[in-house]
Amino acid sequence: MIQFAKYHGCGNNFIIVKEEDARGQDYSALAQAVCSTATGIGADGLIIVREDPQLEMVFYNMDGSRAPMCGNGIRCFAAYCFDNGIRTEKVYPVQTLAGEMIVNMMETSPFLVKISMGKPSFKSADFGVLNGSETFLDQQLETTEGAFTVSSCFMGTVHTVVWVDEFPSETAAGQLSNHPVFTEKTNVNFVKRIDSKTLAIKTYERGVGFTFACGTGACASLVMGLRQGKCESKVTVRLPYGQLIIEQLPDGEVTMAGPAVRVAEGTYIQEEI
Known part of the structure; x- marks a missing residue:
C-alpha cells in the first residue's frame, strides 16, 4: 500500500508520492498502474518527491516514460510540499532532469505559484530532431489531414508549436507527435492567437495524448x-x-504563474506490477 495525494494544475492532474513511501518500486510500472483510469487512480502523470540529497521532482508520464520536466506538475509539486511541511519558505530551488527550477510562492489560499522555468533552446541537437540543420523552425510536416507549419524548441522538455485557427483532430496531433523526424517524439502545442496578450492552447503530450493544460507547452508557445x-x-x-x-x-x-489544487489523499492498494 502506498500513500498518495492527487493534485491538478488547470486540469492537468497528477498522483504525488513521497519517495520513502514508494522505495523499491519500479517507477515506470507504478506510473502506468496508478495513472490508469480503468484499474488505478487515474492521472496524467506520477510525481515522486525526492528529498535527499536535494529536493527533486521525479516525473513520469502515464505511459511509464520519464520526462525531464512538467510545468503544471511542478506547481502541484510545490503545493504538495507546502501542504506537507516539506517546504514552507517563499522561494526555493527544485531539481529536475531539465535543471534547477526556482519556486516562488505568491499565495497559499488559494495556492498560486510562479516558477522560473529557465531559457529555451532552439538547437535541434538538444531535442533530438534529425533534419540536418541547427534549428527546426517554420518547417512543414505532413499528416493524413494535411500539412502543418511547425517550430520546435527545448523548454524543460521538447515542444513543437503550431499556430492554428481551429484545433485539429487527435489523429493529426498524434502523427505530428510521433513523426519520425523527432527521435524522442515531441509534445505538440496547437495555439490560437486571441490577441497580442492572450493565447488559447491545446496540447498533445507525448505518452499521454491531449491534456487540459501543459505548463512547459504554454512557455514554449x-x-x-x-x-x-x-x-x-x-x-x-x-x-x-x-x-x-x-x-x-x-x-x-x-516564468510561469498559475494555480495548483489538492483533489484527494488516500492509500493506493497495489496490485502485482
Missing part, C-alpha cells in the same frame, strides 16, 4: 509567439480549467 511577432512578452494563456500567466524576461528567462 509564448517563446515562439514572441519570436514570430504574434504576441507580447507577457501573455495570459486560456485553458479549460484555469489560466496561466507566462512571461519571457529581457535576459531570456521564462
